[in-house]
Amino acid sequence: MKAKIKWNGKFAFYGNKVKDAIKDGVGSNADINFVLLCAFRDAGIKAFPVLLSRRDMGRLPYSFPSLSKLNTFIIGILTNQGNSVYLDGSTNGANLNILNPTLLVDRAREYGAPAGREWVDLTGIGTNKVDVLIEASVEGEGLVKGKCSAAYRGQMAYDYAKGYYDAKDTADYKEKKQADLGGDIVQLEIKGLDSLSTGVQESLTFSKKVLTNDDYIYLPSMLFPHITKNPFTQSERLLPIEFSYPYQCRIICYWDIPEGFQVEELPEPVRIVLADNSCRCTYSISQKGDRINIVYQFVLDRILFSQMEYPDLKKIWETLCAKNTEQIVLKKI
Numbered sequence: 508m509k510a511k512i513k514w515n516g517k518f519a520f521y522g523n524k525v526k527d528a529i530k531d532g533v534g535s536n537a538d539i540n541f542v543l544l545c546a547f548r549d550a551g552i553k554a555f556p557v558l559l560s561r562r563d564m565g566r567l568p569y570s571f572p573s574l575s576k577l578n579t580f581i582i583g584i585l586t587n588q589g590n591s592v593y594l595d596g597s598t599n600g601a602n603l604n605i606l607n608p609t610l611l612v613d614r615a616r617e618y619g620a621p622a623g624r625e626w627v628d629l630t631g632i633g634t635n636k637v638d639v640l641i642e643a644s645v646e647g648e649g650l651v652k653g654k655c656s657a658a659y660r661g662q663m664a665y666d667y668a669k670g671y672y673d674a675k676d677t678a679d680y681k682e683k684k685q686a687d688l689g690g691d692i693v694q695l696e697i698k699g700l701d702s703l704s705t706g707v708q709e710s711l712t713f714s715k716k717v718l719t720n721d722d723y724i725y726l727p728s729m730l731f732p733h734i735t736k737n738p739f740t741q742s743e744r745l746l747p748i749e750f751s752y753p754y755q756c757r758i759i760c761y762w763d764i765p766e767g768f769q770v771e772e773l774p775e776p777v778r779i780v781l782a783d784n785s786c787r788c789t790y791s792i793s794q795k796g797d798r799i800n801i802v803y804q805f806v807l808d809r810i811l812f813s814q815m816e817y818p819d820l821k822k823i824w825e826t827l828c829a830k831n832t833e834q835i836v837l838k839k840i
Contacts, residue, residue, distance in 0.1 A: 508546070512539050514597035518561060518579040518609075536579060536597035543596040544582055553585035555619035557593060557627065561609045562749075567616075581610055583617050583627075591620065593632055598669075602705050604633035605665045608751040613811070630810050633705075635661035635754035641730055644763035645837075649719035651690070655731055657709045662752045664707040668700055688731070690715025724837040726762060728774050728792065728801055732831035733758060737824045744817035750810040762799040764837060770794055771838035779826050781819055785809045788823065790830045799835060 513533045522541030528534025529542065540556070547554035558577045560567050567576050581595040584603075592603045595610055606629065613628045637660070643653030659667045674680035677695075685692050691714050699707040718725040733756050739748075764770065773792050780787040785808040792801045805827070812820060 508539065508543055508596050512542065514539060520578050520580065536595060539596045540580060540582055547582070547584065555583050555617060556580040557583045557615050557617050559610065559612050559615035562612055563609050566612070567614050579610070581606065583620060585620070591617070591627070593629060605661055605705060608662065611752050631753055633661040635663050635752055637663045637756050639731060639758040641758070641760040643730060643761070645717070645724060645765040647765070649717050649724065651715045651717050651726070652713070653730070654710070654712045659707045660705060663754055664699070664705060667707045671697070671700060688713060688715060722839045723771065724768060726835040726837065728833050728835050729758060729760060729803065729831050731758070733803065733805060734824065734827045734831050737828045739817065739821040739824050744814040747814055748812040748817060748820060750807060753807050753810055756805040758803040760801040762835065764797045764799065767840055768837040769840050770799065770835070772836035773799070774830065774833040774835070777826060777830060779823050781816070781823065786820070786823060788827060803830070
């Protein structure tokens with residue numbers, strides 16, 4: 508399907524130009540999903556449309572039904588176990604239970620699903636996570652060399668793929684990655700972008716200059732940080748806060764201490780948790796011999812927070828930014 512019909516970037520509720528989409532090789536998400544729905548049914552797979560209002564178009568009203576509030580649909584597929592999985596055939600990187608974030612609504616209508624399960628919350632249908640492993644050492648003259656491997660799953664894989672496809676080419680993507688690192692990427696390998704797997708794997712080797720003087724080396728505790736900028740800068744919030752999707756982020760970093768140096772200063776470990784445990788982060792750091800070990804774990808379990816929770820979210824993000832940008836200080840022996 509993806510090879511035959513490309514998405515024109517438009518969402519629609521009706522597949523009015525299906526024949527043209529097949530002939531011209533381009534169509535709206537409704538055109539593509541209509542063809543895909545027919546293909547599933549022809550293959551003997553129980554599939555049905557899931558009607559919704561995109562997040563950027565407003566939520567469906569709870570108080571009264573209105574067909575005019577619906578503006579697109581995706582596909583629900585009934586598995587042999589009686590569960591549903593969801594698919595939108597229009598975008599790059601989309602897969603089972605991986606959708607464009609604007610389609611991740613908390614209230615969608617399954618049209619034609621088994622009785623008693625007509626309404627579905629699409630915000631938590633998949634597991635969204637990224638695991639990062641970094642190994643780095645100081646080679647001399649403030650030059651850091653290392654390798655990083657990252658595994659993206661669910662919506663995190665979708666976002667990674669989107670960032671890759673939004674670049675002009677591989678070289679352009681690599682340049683943007685180098686700008687984020689503030690160094691050079693020597694080798695870059697990406698797997699899973701063009702397959703039907705639900706994950707993307709990235710492996711790279713890198714080099715980077717860090718701040719030094721005659722007696723000290725200043726190392727970033729997180730070479731590839733999770734969050735560096737706090738979006739919650741207002742003193743008060745009048746509207747609810749909404750994130751794109753729930754997710755988990757784990758970063759493990761190993762720093763090899765160069766010969767002739769010792770640890771002068773390490774960041775403090777921290778654990779911060781929202782009252783209902785729906786948002787939490789732990790940051791631990793320790794030294795074992797000539798190696799510094801850092802483990803950072805962040806979990807966001809829900810996407811909608813009231814304005815009353817804003818001060819707590821603001822505090823968490825302030826802590827996250829601080830821990831993602833703190834430095835390790837090494838001193839010459």
